[in-house]
Amino acid sequence: MRRLLRNPTGLLGTGLIAVMIVLALIGPPIWGEAAARIDPAQINQGASGAHLLGTDALGRDLLARTLVATRLTLGLAFLATLIGTVGGVLLGALPSLLPRRAGQMVVAAVDILVAFPALLLAMFTAVVTGLGAQGAVLGIGVALAPTFARLTHTLTASIAGADYIAAARMLQVPRRRILTRHILPNIAEPLILNTAQAMGAALLGLSAMSFLGMGVQAPSYDWGRLLNEAFGHVYVTSSVVVAPATAVALAGLGFMLLGDTFAKAASTSGDPVGEPVDPAVIRAQGRPVRDAVLEVRDLTVSFPGGITPVRQVSLTVHPGEIVGLVGESGSGKSMTAAAIGQIVPYPGLAGSARTRLCGVDLDDLSDAERRKMLGSSLAMVFQDPTSSLNPALRVGGQLAEVATLHDGATKTQARARAVERLRRVRIKEPAKVVRQFPHELSGGMRQRAVIAMGLMGTPRLIIADEPTTALDVTVQREVIKVLREVVDDTQAGALFISHDIAVVSELCDRIAVMYAGRIVEELAADALHTARHPYTRALIGSLPDMDTDRSRPLTTIPGRQPSPADVGTGCAFTDRCPLATDRCRTTRPELATTVNGHAVACWEA
Structure with a gap:
């Protein structure tokens, strides 16, 4: 009404x-x-x-x-x-x-x-x-x-x-x-x-x-x-x-x-009621991180009605590095990726204290310059390759469009580059695949084709938003291997988003754990066993391995995380945390860096 x-x-x-x-x-x-x-x-x-x-x-x-x-x-x-x-x-x-x-x-x-x-x-x-x-x-x-x-x-x-x-x-x-x-x-x-x-x-x-x-x-x-x-x-x-x-x-x-x-x-009945509200952020002071492919400070995304799915997220990705962003569904991972790529859906608005891509502050660019920068330096690989590829167009034409639109390549040059990029992501017979429609490819081939589409330019940052979720284990491993090879060959940085902490620990160099719109812990992938935040330890504990006692029920995290509109002033994990105290309920802990770059936001860690 x-x-x-x-x-x-x-x-x-x-x-x-x-x-x-x-x-x-x-x-x-x-x-x-x-x-x-x-x-x-x-x-x-x-x-x-x-x-x-x-x-x-x-x-x-x-x-x-x-x-x-x-x-x-x-x-x-x-x-x-x-x-x-x-x-x-x-x-x-x-x-x-x-x-x-x-x-x-x-x-x-x-x-x-x-x-x-x-x-x-x-x-x-x-x-x-x-x-x-x-x-x-x-x-x-x-x-x-x-x-x-x-x-x-x-x-x-x-x-x-x-x-x-x-x-x-x-x-x-x-x-x-x-x-x-x-x-x-x-x-x-x-x-x-x-x-x-x-x-x-x-x-x-x-x-x-x-x-x-x-x-x-x-x-x-x-x-x-x-x-x-x-x-x-x-x-x-x-x-x-x-x-x-x-x-x-x-x-x-x-x-x-x-x-x-x-x-x-x-x-539009599921849309929030009200006008978009621009997140209140203060421009970051001090020098930016040197040689970083991506530097984001205090990234916030808000929707009308007091809904804030991303809250003051800070991330840094270096060349040749894969940073994993892990957390339960609804924690704000995909919205963070959308905000970095400047594709937050209406009526949401994103703001940050600093967003730098390849050393360039995006907030200092005009709209045309920003689109050109993102189109040439950023590649995004989404979860569902079926929706990323137009079913009515041949694969080669869709890949070639990137080169002709952003680099001014001719049709012949763009087609040759499409074949080369498909070969780089280990697709057999790429000259044949460019003439096929998406429905003629398997799920793994479609996902690799989407990765190849991102590589049609010269991306310095690859954002992969749960690219292996819909694939079986064998194909999942192939896609992970291709992504790792691409990063090693091009020295691009990558932000890999997943809810599967096992996949993230296998692929990534560093891991950022996200809960209720915030980063609650950041650590090296090979130091995952030293995780200190109760939520991170709960994610690891809920992952069965070969030594898991099959006679006992699988470990789960009780309750569920709050919705983006219901996050209180204290720690958002309080209601599910066995270590929570009165201080946790009233005061939110900030992300504090300890030794070896390990950062955690917890009063009891």
């Missing part, structure tokens, strides 16, 4: 519909007498002081009749929408209840009805059932039903493969109960949102049928009937159509705007 009232379009639609509902309630009692009063001396008169928008063929006031007709017009539109919605949902749900062949026949029938012009279908139904308000309502309801049936069937099919549906079928839950308990409640929202726009379509359709003489019949009248009666005099006194035409236009517009606003609000 707050989103609706802040949206000018939604506010306008809500206002129009509210006015129409009020007129429907008060119209007949207030203007009913004026609407029915016959005045032979004022027949077919234009606008005047006594009749602001003119009179009809019996001298009745057209403005009063339009206001009174609001109740019948909205009432009939509501009934038609109800018939179309209920009938369409039942028709769309039938395939999930019927045997397969019968269900396919229903779907085919719906497809035919959807292809048939809606107004012609409504007119045909009205002729069969009888002219008048009842036939028009049934006709419009039947015309709306195929759209709802198609939507219901599509939504039902989209969740048919969900695990909870499969579990219900495995438990031999009746199809009818699966539909009413598991399917319809989960697709109700888009159906309800579509109803507002359907109401507007029903109102316009009923007005059109009454205008054609197939809807409401005299002596009853709706807006379409008033247009029908006034049409014969429109060339003599054009004001006679102003009132009903304006009412139809405003009511239809109101329902359409309201439905569109509901749909947009639903599509």
Whole structure:
């Protein structure tokens, strides 16, 4: 509701519909007498002081009749929408209840009805059932039903493969109960949102049928009937159509705007409410770290509503070094990578005391210079290579685009470089692979192709955001080996993000452990056994090895980390920490460096 009232379009639609509902309630009692009063001396008169928008063929006031007709017009539109919605949902749900062949026949029938012009279908139904308000309502309801049936069937099919549906079928839950308990409640929202726009379509359709003489019949009248009666005099006194035409236009517009606003609000219902808030940061003082590929100080990412998934993160990556960023899902690892790459999704904003890439402070660059710098010096490898590669384009074309866009290479040069980069990441027959589409490659080959895409330029920093999560162990090891070889060959720095501390310890030179948006410990990978923070030790302890006692339950970390909006002033790990004290609950420990560059943020470490 707050989103609706802040949206000018939604506010306008809500206002129009509210006015129409009020007129429907008060119209007949207030203007009913004026609407029915016959005045032979004022027949077919234009606008005047006594009749602001003119009179009809019996001298009745057209403005009063339009206001009174609001109740019948909205009432009939509501009934038609109800018939179309209920009938369409039942028709769309039938395939999930019927045997397969019968269900396919229903779907085919719906497809035919959807292809048939809606107004012609409504007119045909009205002729069969009888002219008048009842036939028009049934006709419009039947015309709306195929759209709802198609939507219901599509939504039902989209969740048919969900695990909870499969579990219900495995438990031999009746199809009818699966539909009413598991399917319809989960697709109700888009159906309800579509109803507002359907109401507007029903109102316009009923007005059109009454205008054609197939809807409401005299002596009853709706807006379409008033247009029908006034049409014969429109060339003599054009004001006679102003009132009903304006009412139809405003009511239809109101329902359409309201439905569109509901749909947009639903599509962004998971977004935080409010305006973006720029994180308050103070520019770092002192000299930057020499020879660092990446230096980030006090990186913070915030979203509206007090949501801060990244809090004062500081990282340094040197040439030829791989720094691992490890932590549970939701700890802020991927958002940190997005902030470094300047791709934080709207409405989030990132700020830092200092962000330097290859010795250049990004905050001192213009937007164009920053894009060029990031495009040529930074390579990002994401978790899912399937979504990183366009399935409609060949692999070679996608790799070549990087070289042509950022380096100005010709198509021939870019293609030759794509083949060479694929060979560097140990893809066999690279000249053949460049001609293939992503779906023709295995998961490991796609991931290596994404790494090769990052190497099309001359990146000095590679950010790999959980690039091995979706791969099996064998392919995972190949990708890790390729990444290590690439870093060694190019002397680029790398930030490797993962929730798997075993993978990180095998690949990386240094490890930064992240919890609830902050770095809580940083140490050398070969010193992981000396970890001091309780969270780091808990991550290591939850990792089984060959010496783990299989007769005992696996070690787990109790509870869960707080959401980005619920991090308090003390240590965020307090509720899960066996060493927590009152000091931990009230005061947050800062990341303090001890011997050998080992840094930890814990009062009890």
